Amino acid sequence: MTSRYALRAIALGYLGLLVAGPVAMMLWATFSGGVASVWEAIARPAFLHALWLTLLIAAIVVPLNTLFGILCALVVVRHDVRGKRLLSALLDLPLGVSPVVVGLALVIVYGRRGAFGGWLAEHGVRVIFALPGMVLATLFVCIPFVAREVIPVLREIGTEQEQAARTLGASDWQIFRLITLPAIRAGVGFGVVLTAARALGEYGAVAIVSGRLTGRTETLTIHVEERFLAFDMTGAYAASLVLAALALTIFFAMHARRPAPRGGR
Amino acid sequence: MSATAVSVGAAPAAPVPRPRAGGRRSWAAPLAAGAVTAWLSAIVLIPLAAVVVRSTADGWASFWAAVTTPQTLAALSLSLGASLAVVAINAVVGTIIAWVLVRDDFPGQSVANALIDLPFALPTIVAGLTLLALYGVRGPLGVNVAYTRVAVGLALLFVTLPFVVRAVQPVLAELDREMEQAASALGASGATTFRLIVLPNLVPAILSGMGLGFARAIGEFGSVVLISGNIPFETEVAAVRIASQVENDNVTAAAAIAVVLLAISLALLLAMGMVERWSRQHDQ
Amino acid sequence: MQTNHRCLSAPLSRRKVLLALAAAGAGPALATLGSRPAAAQEVTLTLVAYSTPREAYEEIIPRFQATPDGANVAFETSFAASTEQSRAVESGLPADIVALSLEPDVTRLVAPGLVAKDWNADEYKGMVTNSLVVFAVRPGNPKGIATWDDLVQEGVEVITPNPLTSGGARWNILAAWGAQIAQNKSEDEATDYLRQLFAHVPVQDKSARESVATFAGGKGDVLLSYENEAITAQQKGEELEFVVPPQTILIENPVAVVTESAHPDAAAAFVAFLRTPEAQRIFGKHGYRSVVPGVLAEFDYPTPQALFTIADLGGWPDTTARFFDPDNGIVARVQQR
Numbered sequence: 001m002t003s004r005y006a007l008r009a010i011a012l013g014y015l016g017l018l019v020a021g022p023v024a025m026m027l028w029a030t031f032s033g034g035v036a037s038v039w040e041a042i043a044r045p046a047f048l049h050a051l052w053l054t055l056l057i058a059a060i061v062v063p064l065n066t067l068f069g070i071l072c073a074l075v076v077v078r079h080d081v082r083g084k085r086l087l088s089a090l091l092d093l094p095l096g097v098s099p100v101v102v103g104l105a106l107v108i109v110y111g112r113r114g115a116f117g118g119w120l121a122e123h124g125v126r127v128i129f130a131l132p133g134m135v136l137a138t139l140f141v142c143i144p145f146v147a148r149e150v151i152p153v154l155r156e157i158g159t160e161q162e163q164a165a166r167t168l169g170a171s172d173w174q175i176f177r178l179i180t181l182p183a184i185r186a187g188v189g190f191g192v193v194l195t196a197a198r199a200l201g202e203y204g205a206v207a208i209v210s211g212r213l214t215g216r217t218e219t220l221t222i223h224v225e226e227r228f229l230a231f232d233m234t235g236a237y238a239a240s241l242v243l244a245a246l247a248l249t250i251f252f253a254m255h256a257r258r259p260a261p262r263g264g265r
Numbered sequence: 266m267s268a269t270a271v272s273v274g275a276a277p278a279a280p281v282p283r284p285r286a287g288g289r290r291s292w293a294a295p296l297a298a299g300a301v302t303a304w305l306s307a308i309v310l311i312p313l314a315a316v317v318v319r320s321t322a323d324g325w326a327s328f329w330a331a332v333t334t335p336q337t338l339a340a341l342s343l344s345l346g347a348s349l350a351v352v353a354i355n356a357v358v359g360t361i362i363a364w365v366l367v368r369d370d371f372p373g374q375s376v377a378n379a380l381i382d383l384p385f386a387l388p389t390i391v392a393g394l395t396l397l398a399l400y401g402v403r404g405p406l407g408v409n410v411a412y413t414r415v416a417v418g419l420a421l422l423f424v425t426l427p428f429v430v431r432a433v434q435p436v437l438a439e440l441d442r443e444m445e446q447a448a449s450a451l452g453a454s455g456a457t458t459f460r461l462i463v464l465p466n467l468v469p470a471i472l473s474g475m476g477l478g479f480a481r482a483i484g485e486f487g488s489v490v491l492i493s494g495n496i497p498f499e500t501e502v503a504a505v506r507i508a509s510q511v512e513n514d515n516v517t518a519a520a521a522i523a524v525v526l527l528a529i530s531l532a533l534l535l536a537m538g539m540v541e542r543w544s545r546q547h548d549q
Numbered sequence: 550m551q552t553n554h555r556c557l558s559a560p561l562s563r564r565k566v567l568l569a570l571a572a573a574g575a576g577p578a579l580a581t582l583g584s585r586p587a588a589a590q591e592v593t594l595t596l597v598a599y600s601t602p603r604e605a606y607e608e609i610i611p612r613f614q615a616t617p618d619g620a621n622v623a624f625e626t627s628f629a630a631s632t633e634q635s636r637a638v639e640s641g642l643p644a645d646i647v648a649l650s651l652e653p654d655v656t657r658l659v660a661p662g663l664v665a666k667d668w669n670a671d672e673y674k675g676m677v678t679n680s681l682v683v684f685a686v687r688p689g690n691p692k693g694i695a696t697w698d699d700l701v702q703e704g705v706e707v708i709t710p711n712p713l714t715s716g717g718a719r720w721n722i723l724a725a726w727g728a729q730i731a732q733n734k735s736e737d738e739a740t741d742y743l744r745q746l747f748a749h750v751p752v753q754d755k756s757a758r759e760s761v762a763t764f765a766g767g768k769g770d771v772l773l774s775y776e777n778e779a780i781t782a783q784q785k786g787e788e789l790e791f792v793v794p795p796q797t798i799l800i801e802n803p804v805a806v807v808t809e810s811a812h813p814d815a816a817a818a819f820v821a822f823l824r825t826p827e828a829q830r831i832f833g834k835h836g837y838r839s840v841v842p843g844v845l846a847e848f849d850y851p852t853p854q855a856l857f858t859i860a861d862l863g864g865w866p867d868t869t870a871r872f873f874d875p876d877n878g879i880v881a882r883v884q885q886r
Contacts (some may be wrong), residue, residue: 003455004369011365012377014358018423019380023387029398066473072301079294087298089538090305095477096530097313098484100504101523104511105312108319108520112641121641129642139308166548172293194385201388202485204504210509211642213595215625221390223486224629228394228491229758230603231765231785237398239390254382254475294850402767412752412768455713494763496752513713 023244029239030180041227041238046214050223051242057131057206057219058199061138061176065212069146070188074180077154080093088151094143102140103208106133129211142198146191153187154180192256197250201243313527320520331518332525334339339498340506341525345416347502348482351421352475360471366430367437370533384426389487392423397492412494420488424480429474436470437463469544476537480530568712571597592812593623594819597638598648598697599631599716599802600758601778602678604785605835606648609685609828618818630756631716638807639661645810646676646819648802650757652718652865655803668805677804677823678777679835681853682724684792685764685772685779692770696795697728701745708769709750710760712873719873720800722772726872727862728796731855744883764789775800780836800861802837832864 112129203221227235486504511518613619658743729739777846779791
């Protein structure tokens with residue numbers, strides 16, 4: 001029995017020092033200057049624009065990546081195509097790529113001095129220091145989440161029902177809509193939650209390609225850093241708090257949607 | 266993925282032969298595969314290939330020179346060393362936390378369980394800021410670890426916390442307890458039972474969590490950048506080094522360091538794929 | 550502070566754009582979003598500046614917007630390390646006005662045609678503010694820092710930013726070197742002093758502002774800083790004092806209109822406004838030394854024994870090559886470990 005309490009103390013102490021303590025401290029620090037100053041900080045147009053831009057990027061990235069994530073999972077699990085293993089390795093690759101490298105890669109391809117970027121610039125298309133670059137960076141870092149959640153579910157449900165439906169003459173689309181999709185819905189939902197969390201909170205990859213124009217290419221995470229460097233801790237904490245609130249919303253959605261326990265993700 | 270997949274023995278290791286009737290499959294599959302490949306290439310593969318190409322744009326000699334400058338080597342070895350240390354701590358503490366969350370029962374357990382996901386949900390820059398609030402110069406505890414290697418470790422521990430816990434938890438939950446009960450009935454101590462009966466079942470999950478955690482830690486940027494001070498030879502990690510090379514207009518050197526990080530991650534992901542296949546085969 | 554009103558005034562139209570975008574999918578359609586169509590009589594100017602005048606511009610911009618020239622002008626701003634900003638503009642960061650730490654960062658933009666050749670032909674030689682390099686120290690100056698020699702004493706840690714990205718770092722280096730010359734040392738001795746000094750520098754942040762954040766976070770005994778930056782940090786409640794060294798350099802910060810600007814008249818009007826007594830007083834309040842003699846006289850500044858300028862060191866083109874060439878400049882040589 002004592003070892004049980006010892007383990008509990010270790011686990012809770014660790015969580016307290018590493019997660020709960022710092023988060024509680026940030027909450028306290030945010031409001032130590034009064035609610036009014038927090039309100040002032042989040043009523044700033046620069047903040048509001050950053051919030052808008054962050055939501056815009058997420059609104060572009062989440063649907064696109066969800067669609068392609070489901071498609072990827074179907075191809076990897078259901079279709080018998082060559083190079084499938086390579087495809088699934090490629091899908092995992094972004095998990096092992098530093099956000100900074102993502103930003104660097106986009107600068108190399110789309111920067112004004114890059115081959116492709118030079119051509120785009122001549123045609124008046126700006127990718128780096130503009131929204132397209134930030135969207136591309138976020139797409140990259142969010143690629144694996146939906147597919148990684150859906151692939152194991154697809155493996156588990158097997159193909160019996162789908163084949164039965166096919167024997168009865170259902171089309172591919174009907175099979176997908178009536179049989180496959182309901183079965184993978186929970187997995188997709190959890191993948192969407194992870195994608196949204198990462199899209200809203202991405203910093204490193206976006207920071208390198210954004211140019212940090214306040215009121216134009218500044219996302220919430222970059223705004224947090226900008227306020228920090230302006231010695232405006234209330235502003236930095238307030239923006240962090242809004243990000244954390246968004247994260248918490250997502251994170252409760254995560255708990256509601258976390259699929260029944262399965263092997264390690 | 267690992268041990269628990271046994272519950273659905275139906276999962277076909279080899280695809281069931283399909284009737285290719287009606288010819289519908291014949292175009293849908295290649296089309297989907299083509300679309301997915303094109304998408305992945307455009308978003309992931311081409312940019313990464315560009316980094317690799319760029320890293321040797323001035324020849325191998327300058328690639329080598331860029332990754333072997335003392336400052337870069339220091340940053341790479343700090344990232345490598347800190348990631349290994351953090352992953353080792355995660356393996357132990359993460360397993361303990363998973364154990365406590367699954368086998369223990371106490372008020373507030375669900376809150377503790379929810380806390381585990383927080384590092385996934387919280388943006389990295391916010392993670393750094395929260396750690397700075399408690400452990401920085403103005404922190405209430407009177408400890409100031411800002412701009413030390415301790416701070417780098419803390420940030421990495423924070424962002425990698427969920428990996429091992431979330432990998433081990435479900436395996437532990439589904440583990441058949443009869444063997445454990447038999448062992449303790451035969452007089453084995455709790456520790457012995459854990460070591461001989463439980464742990465072997467957890468190893469694949471722990472390894473997978475460690476692998477993902479390492480891949481995350483080795484390239485971590487956002488949570489480290491505010492709290493580490495980015496001091497060369499001291500607290501500058503590889504990702505910060507890459508960023509500063511980009512800012513110094515030294516894109517080729519940045520690409521060279523990036524390639525080293527990519528190679529480490531790639532080797533790791535391949536190794537993890539092998540471990541996973543191995544453990545799936547052993548389940549069957 | 551407030552730099553862009555338009556984002557609030559037109560959310561609906563952009564929501565439509567978003568819908569259209571969702572319909573069209575990714576691809577080139579994204580590109581059009583980066584540049585918003587300008588509303589009828591409203592102008593948006595993008596100010597790309599170095600890291601330290603942030604607070605001054607946050608106050609000056611609303612004042613400009615209150616003038617007839619500035620009515621209907623919205624601003625987007627970016628503050629980061631001077632040389633980094635200069636390179637970013639060179640590689641495509643949109644800008645109407647650049648306000649940088651030192652002349653070469655503007656000169657860099659002349660060759661690609663982003664800044665007019667005669668940008669510094671006005672009565673202020675293109676400059677908008679002056680400052681000095683000073684020593685910021687901990688409250689009470691516990692290490693008793695007063696002279697350049699004190700910086701290279703045993704156990705003193707000096708914080709200064711990275712000269713590859715930061716303009717402030719370059720001013721600091723030139724101040725340190727020039728101060729040796731002003732003490733009648735030889736050039737070799739001055740270079741040797743730099744070598745000693747860098748042995749005391751544990752960290753070189755990207756920008757002057759990040760150096761202040763590092764110093765405020767508890768790292769180092771002395772921060773080599775712009776005088777205005779030390780004053781701004783004090784005004785923001787950071788606990789530091791500063792010492793004006795006996796010999797130091799006069800910092801001159803340039804400003805210029807970018808030729809690609811879609812609103813050159815508005816940009817020029819803003820630059821002209823920056824030289825008015827009203828704007829110069831705001832700069833003064835934030836610790837800058839005015840380029841307008843009348844305003845300069847309104848403030849009471851400490852005077853160093855020996856104040857030299859970049860011209861005394863041979864001017865920017867020579868100095869840049871001699872000190873900051875990345876391969877064989879003096880700085881590259883003294884920093885080799």
